[in-house]
Amino acid sequence: MQEVAAIHLEHVRFGYRADRPILSIDHLRIPAGRRVFLHGPSGSGKTTLLSLISGVLVPQRGSIHVLGQDLMRLSASSRDTLRGSQIGYIFQGFNLIPYLTVAENIALPCELHRTRRARITSSTLSEEVVRLALRLDIHAHLGETVTRLSTGQQQRVAIARAIIGSPALVIADEPTSSLDTDRRDAFLDLLNEVTMEGNTRNPSPTTLLFVSHDRSLASHFDETLSLPQIAQTVPQAEREA
Amino acid sequence: MILLRLAIKSLRSRALATTLTIFSIGLSVTLMVGVDRLRGAAQEGFSGTISRTDLIVGARGGGLPLLLSSVFHIGNASNNISWESYQHFAHHPAVAWTIPISMGDSHHGYRVIATDDNFYKHYIYRRDHSLHFAEGHAPEGLFEVALGADVATRLGYQLGQQVVLAHGIEERSVLNHANTPFTIVGILDQTATPVDRALYITLLGEEAMHYGWSDGTPPAIGETVPQLDPSRLKVDQITAFLLGAKSRVSTLYLQREINTDKAEPLTAIIPAYTLQELWSLLDYADTALSLVSAAVLVVGLLAMLIALYATLNERRREIAILRAVGLHVRQIFILFLFESTLVAAAGTLLGIAAVYVLLFALRGTIENHFGLPVALVGLSKRVELYAAATIVSAAVLGSIPAARAYRNSLVDGLNAQ
Numbered sequence: 238m239q240e241v242a243a244i245h246l247e248h249v250r251f252g253y254r255a256d257r258p259i260l261s262i263d264h265l266r267i268p269a270g271r272r273v274f275l276h277g278p279s280g281s282g283k284t285t286l287l288s289l290i291s292g293v294l295v296p297q298r299g300s301i302h303v304l305g306q307d308l309m310r311l312s313a314s315s316r317d318t319l320r321g322s323q324i325g326y327i328f329q330g331f332n333l334i335p336y337l338t339v340a341e342n343i344a345l346p347c348e349l350h351r352t353r354r355a356r357i358t359s360s361t362l363s364e365e366v367v368r369l370a371l372r373l374d375i376h377a378h379l380g381e382t383v384t385r386l387s388t389g390q391q392q393r394v395a396i397a398r399a400i401i402g403s404p405a406l407v408i409a410d411e412p413t414s415s416l417d418t419d420r421r422d423a424f425l426d427l428l429n430e431v432t433m434e435g436n437t438r439n440p441s442p443t444t445l446l447f448v449s450h451d452r453s454l455a456s457h458f459d460e461t462l463s464l465p466q467i468a469q470t471v472p473q474a475e476r477e478a
Numbered sequence: 479m480i481l482l483r484l485a486i487k488s489l490r491s492r493a494l495a496t497t498l499t500i501f502s503i504g505l506s507v508t509l510m511v512g513v514d515r516l517r518g519a520a521q522e523g524f525s526g527t528i529s530r531t532d533l534i535v536g537a538r539g540g541g542l543p544l545l546l547s548s549v550f551h552i553g554n555a556s557n558n559i560s561w562e563s564y565q566h567f568a569h570h571p572a573v574a575w576t577i578p579i580s581m582g583d584s585h586h587g588y589r590v591i592a593t594d595d596n597f598y599k600h601y602i603y604r605r606d607h608s609l610h611f612a613e614g615h616a617p618e619g620l621f622e623v624a625l626g627a628d629v630a631t632r633l634g635y636q637l638g639q640q641v642v643l644a645h646g647i648e649e650r651s652v653l654n655h656a657n658t659p660f661t662i663v664g665i666l667d668q669t670a671t672p673v674d675r676a677l678y679i680t681l682l683g684e685e686a687m688h689y690g691w692s693d694g695t696p697p698a699i700g701e702t703v704p705q706l707d708p709s710r711l712k713v714d715q716i717t718a719f720l721l722g723a724k725s726r727v728s729t730l731y732l733q734r735e736i737n738t739d740k741a742e743p744l745t746a747i748i749p750a751y752t753l754q755e756l757w758s759l760l761d762y763a764d765t766a767l768s769l770v771s772a773a774v775l776v777v778g779l780l781a782m783l784i785a786l787y788a789t790l791n792e793r794r795r796e797i798a799i800l801r802a803v804g805l806h807v808r809q810i811f812i813l814f815l816f817e818s819t820l821v822a823a824a825g826t827l828l829g830i831a832a833v834y835v836l837l838f839a840l841r842g843t844i845e846n847h848f849g850l851p852v853a854l855v856g857l858s859k860r861v862e863l864y865a866a867a868t869i870v871s872a873a874v875l876g877s878i879p880a881a882r883a884y885r886n887s888l889v890d891g892l893n894a895q
Contacts, residue, residue, distance in 0.1 A: 293801055293887075314806050321804015332799045336491030346803045348480045353804075398803070 242302065243269040243406055243444035244290055249299030251289060258297070260285050261469040265462070269304075269405070270442030272429060274455050277464030283448045286464065287410055290446070291324055292316030304405050321350040325399030327428075329411035333383040333394055340366050340379040343397040346404075353402030369397040372431065388416070392424050400431050400443075407432055409447045413454065425457045481809060485816035488796075492789065499785045500825045506778035507829025507868060508836075510771035511861050515833050516844075517764055518858050521757065524550065526604040527671040528720075528749050532729040535559070535567065535736055536718035538743035541752045542759075548579055548718040549749070551589045551672050555581070558715040563742045567721065572728040575600045577720040580684055580713075583643045583655070588629050589676045590643050592684035592716075600722060603671050613637055614664030617679055620686045620708060624664035628674040628842075637662050643677070643687060645696070653696065655687045657703075685711045721746075775868060779875055782821055786814065786879040790886065797887050810887055811880045818876020819869060826865045830857070 246265040252258040260282040267273050277283050288294040289301060292308045293316075301308040304323050308316055320326075325346070333342045343366045347354040359365035370376035373393040378386060383394060392412070399407050409428065413421040425447075432445045447458060455461040489496045528549050536544040537557035546552040558580075568576040577600055580592040591597075598609050598616045614637050617624050623643075625635055635641065639662050645653040660679060668674060679687075689711070690697050690704045697703050723729045729748065736746035797810055805813075 291802065314808070317801075317804055317806040320802070324804075326802040328799065328802070332795060334796060334799055336487045341487075349804050 241269045241305070242266050243271070243304055244446065245300075245302040246289075247300045249289065249296045249301060251285065251294060251296040255297050260289075262286070262299075262467055265467050267444060267446060267460075267462075269444050271460055272432070272445040272458045273447065274458035274461045275446060275448045275464055276450060276452050276455070276461065277448075277468075278450055281450075281464045282468060283450075283464055284410055286468070287408055287446075287448060291320050291326070291408065293320070318350070318352075321346060322352040322402075323405045325401075325404040325407040327395045327399045327407070327409040327412045329414055333391060333398070335382065335384050338380055338382055339370070339375060339386065339394050342383055342394055343369060343401055346398060347402045350402070353404065356402045358403075365401065366397075369401060373397050373427070389420060389423075392416075392420075393427070396428055396431060403443065405442075406444045406446065409445070411449050412447075413449065413451070421454075422457075425454065429457060481813050482816055484800075485813055485820055488813075489817055489820060495785050495789070496821060499782045499821050500828060502781045503775075503778040503822055503825025503868065503872070504828035504832060506771070506775035507826050507864065508832045509774050509829075510768070510864055511830055511833045512836065513764065513767045513771055514858065514860050514864070515837060517760065518860075519837060523671070524753055524756070525750075527673075528603065529605050529607075530602040530722060531720045531749055532723040532726070533721040533733055533736070533746045534718060534749055534752075535721060535744055535746045538745050541745060541747040542755055544718060544745055544747055545749060545752045545756075547581070548720070549672065551581075551676060555717045558717055559719075559744060560715050560742055561713045563739065563744060564716055564719055566741070567732075567736060568719070570732070572724055572732055574722045574724045576722070577601060578681060578713075578716045579718050579720070580681060580716040582717070583645055583684070583687065585629075585641055585643050585677050586633060588626070590623075590679060590684075591676050592679050592681045594681055597678065601673070601720070603669055603673065607669065609669070609673065610667045611664045612667045614662070617663055617683065619661075619663075620680065620683045620711075621658060621660045622663040622679070622683065623660035624666060624678040625662060626666055626674040626676045626678075627668040629677055630662075630665045635662055635665075637665065641677070643679075645688075658687045658689075681713045681716070682708075682711050685713060775871075778825070779822070779868070779871055782818060782825075782872060783875045783878060786818060786876065787882070790879055790882055793883070794886055797883055801887050807884055807887060811877070811884050814880030814883055815873055815876050818872045818879075822869045822872030822876075826868045830861065830865065 244265065244267040246262050248264075249260070249262045250258045251260045275283065275286075285294065289296055290303055292301075292303070292311065295308070299309075303319065306319055308319075311319065334345065337345065340363075344362055347357060347362050347365070354362060357365040359368050366379065367376060370379055373396060375386075375390055375393045375397070378390060383391060386394065395412065399409070407428075412428075413424055416424060428445070428447075432443050445458075447454070534544060534548055536548060536555055537559050539556035543553055543556060547555045564576070564578055567573060568578075575596055577596045578593055579597075581589055583590040595616060598611075601609055611624070612627065614624070623641060629635070640659040641662065642659050643655050645655060660677075660683070666673065666678075686706060686708070689706045721732070723732055733746045733748065736744050800810065800813075801807075
């Protein structure tokens with residue numbers, strides 16, 4: 238029997254203008270509960286693909302199913318709700334909200350989405366934030382603004398924000414691009430660990446989609462996909478022509 | 479609620495720009511509300527200064543100068559009226575009471591009003607308030623003076639002290655009645671009307687002060703000054719008089735009778751009507767000032783728009799993060815609306831508060847230097863309208879950067895660099 242798909246794309250074509258597609262994918266299927274590494278060179282459309290999977294961008298053609306939901310049939314508002322309640326996102330450079338404290342950054346997804354808040358294991362959101370902060374060793378900084386943290390501490394806050402409320406899908410977009418090898422490996426180990434911990438708390442297993450241009454990271458994941466092999470991309474220069 | 483918290487924190491993170499924008503809107507609102515409040519306060523102050531007086535009578539001339547000079551101590555009366563005319567109407571069967579007023583002297587810029595006991599008995603202000611003495615009593619003797627509350631406070635005078643009055647109503651008079659000093663026998667309670675800013679003597683006291691003078695001119699140097707003989711003192715003329723009719727109906731008949739008096743050319747005015755005339759005159763200036771204020775407010779709101787718009791590019795990353803954690807596009811729009819509305823609301827509150835603080839602080843100065851009685855009045859419908867219009871305009875203007883942020887978020891997706 239075929240495994241349940243966390244992400245399933247068929248014949249997807251996307252362009253900012255309908256007559257000028259910049260990304261085409263005939264088929265992409267990622268089973269639920271897997272840790273998948275997707276690599277591709279810079280400008281290959283990795284972030285565009287992630288925006289399509291997250292429902293922020295909508296393709297002109299094709300179908301995208303995420304966590305069993307057909308994004309093409311969902312309204313913009315429902316896609317936003319699905320993203321907020323079921324998807325944790327880690328950006329390149331971690332991208333925390335600079336004017337919020339560490340605790341507020343971590344709690345933000347649960348503040349915005351009740352369903353995600355309902356999945357926390359602690360009795361209150363504050364306790365859940367402290368629990369995660371203790372697990373990630375950033376509890377001493379909960380009241381500080383994130384701009385005062387070191388890069389390593391910011392990574393941990395970004396992980397905590399992505400996994401709070403046990404989302405079914407965690408997407409990481411080039412989060413290690415600015416890290417040295419030691420820090421990068423430590424970050425990947427920690428991300429894998431806490432994502433798998435989430436699996437023991439969540440009835441539906443958490444899927445991790447990790448995107449990077451660095452092929453050497455593949456050994457940390459269950460499966461590796463190459464974007465140039467699954468997609469046709471219009472290079473940046475041609476898009477701007 | 480979370481959106482409001484995000485909006486507040488986001489604004490606080492841009493504290494300098496936010497503060498400057500709030501100040502800019504605050505200044506505009508201060509100007510706009512200030513003009514309105516000053517007008518409202520002046521109207522309230524003017525209207526409250528004189529109540530239950532049916533007519534003010536003076537020499538033939540304009541009604542407005544008569545009202546301003548006799549009640550508000552602004553400007554001068556065109557001429558005096560004879561004591562005989564005053565007596566004639568004071569004893570008119572339709573007249574309940576009269577208050578004679580004679581002016582022409584001053585003390586440190588404060589007017590000296592010569593009057594009689596009727597002033598303390600019948601003068602009513604702010605609908606039903608009558609005059610009371612905080613200390614002492616009304617002047618009875620020739621050289622006794624009672625002080626308005628502000629005069630006593632600002633000049634630090636107390637009962638029993640002697641004051642020298644000056645001829646003329648200029649602040650720095652060169653002609654002092656040094657040989658006829660007056661003794662302070664009473665200090666009136668505060669009324670917050672021009673009554674507080676005057677000194678009160680008897681009509682004969684005024685005559686005594688000018689004894690030996692001829693047509694307002696003191697005896698020449700070397701000329702013999704006659705010895706004051708109180709028995710020979712008599713009042714020849716006064717500046718004006720306030721009149722209370724026995725019934726409202728008789729007021730109009732009395733006004734016509736006085737205005738057509740054959741013995742002396744007189745003018746009788748109904749204070750409320752003449753005040754209306756004053757408001758119509760001030761309407762032009764008010765409209766012009768309101769237009770200028772509105773233009774300043776538009777500039778303030780545009781400054782807010784520019785401040786919000788200028789930060790849009792640097793906030794693309796923030797918006798992408800918020801989208802990634804599930805903020806709906808319409809919530810991005812609402813977030814920006816909250817920001818513009820909060821800035822406008824803070825600016826509006828600041829502006830209104832500043833107006834009242836300034837009015838409270840400068841009230842005395844405005845009253846002293848411009849003679850405008852300023853009452854501290856509450857928020858008018860017009861101010862509420864200004865405040866609402868400012869906040870709604872800010873929300874409407876805020877929708878421009880909000881729409882741009884919305885469009886950016888659609889194009890950027892999660893590409894937050």
